[in-house]
Amino acid sequence: MPRSRAIPLRQQRGNWAYAGQTNDLEHRQGPLPRADRSPSEGAILRLRHDPPTRRTRRRIWAAVGGGVALLTLTACGAGDPARGWLPYGASEGADRVSNLWVAMWIAAWAVGALVWGLTIYCMIRFRRKKDDVGLPPQLRYNVPIEILYTVVPVIMVGVIFYFTVRDQSALMDTSQPADVHVNVVGKQWSWDFNYIDADVHDSGVQAELTGKAGVAETLPTLVLPVNQRIEFILTSRDVIHSFWVPAFQQKLDVVPGNVNKFQVVTNQEGTFTGKCAELCGAYHATMLFNVKVVPEAEYQAHLGQLRAAGKTGLLDNSLSREGLKPGEQQYIPSRKEA
Secondary structure (H helix, E strand, C coil): CCCCCCEEEEEECCEEEEECCCCCCHHHCCCCCCCCCCCCCCCCCCCCCCCCHHHHHHHHHHHHHHHHHHHHHHHCCCCCCHHHHCCCEEEEHHHHHHHHHHHHHHHHHHHHHHHHHHHHHHHHHHCCCCCCCCCCCCCCCCCCHHHHHHHHHHHHHHHHHHHHHHHHHHCCCCCCCCCCCEEEEEEEECCCCCCCCCCCCEEEECCCCHHHHHHHHCCCCCEEECEEEEEEEEEEECCCCEEEEEEEEEEEEEEECCEEEEEEEEEECEEEEEEEEECCCCHHHHHHEEEEEEEHHHHHHHHHHHCCCCCCCCCCHHHHHCCCCCHHHHHHHCCCCC
16 A cells, blocks of 8 residues: 655645645636746745835835824924923913823823834844745744733823823812802803802803904903902703813813813913813804903903993803702802802
8 A cells, every 4th residue: 555645835825735736716816926836846835025016115105204294284283392282271270281191192102112113123123034935933822921011001091090080180179269250151052151259240142153354252251360260160051061261271061950160270361262162053163252361450340341231140040941950059159158
């Protein structure tokens, strides 16, 4: 009885097959292109890889150039690079936000540089050589490495969580007595401002964005004194809004039936933009307002103008579609309490 003979293997596009046999791929697509075949039947066949074409190289360089251009254009916005291109803050809490933002970016770039560096190193160090035959040694698992890339991300997320909670707790702390209390009322699609301490109010109407100069002067304007602690008490007349002044680098949702509040300490005079940061209906984009931070004398003069215009008293939150939930009214201080 004749003895069986082992037939050496050959490689076809990453798959091994017996020499002299034709696999299903060759049946469907024909012989493998540009393959070096040995004249002897038992030899291992090696697939020759073509170098990248000129068109492929152009595409790669175009992608790299596009990425560089995108980063360059992104860096052209307003703000200081040292603050991560955030808008310049007009409150004490803005520095805390920008410091956390920049620290997160530094950590992210450090991790990215490590990952990119190791990836590029492996691409160069373990690239396929011209005289390589077959596949490199295959590894199924590496317990130390798997433990490393599981534990390290958990530690990183834990550190980020700690600093985020620390700063959020400080920014949302309302335990200190405020100098000025303002009840900000969101409505479709404008804002009302109750100056609780002065017992006056200002009511806004929906902005008409005509694209012409002078629109900003028609927006409702919230006037605040500089270098004082301001407490915003947020309520809604209809749907969920979000009170956002980018210069304060804080925002908070305005939820129907609930009272939310936060404090800022203004430290810079000027006129700043504000807007709703929560999609609240068809004209959400027109829900804009101004914030003017002025000296104390100018602030008192503005309150006098509101009194002279007959805007005395506070707009009642009972005007809302749904009243405040039981127990929420206590979080809106009256004039005596403020």
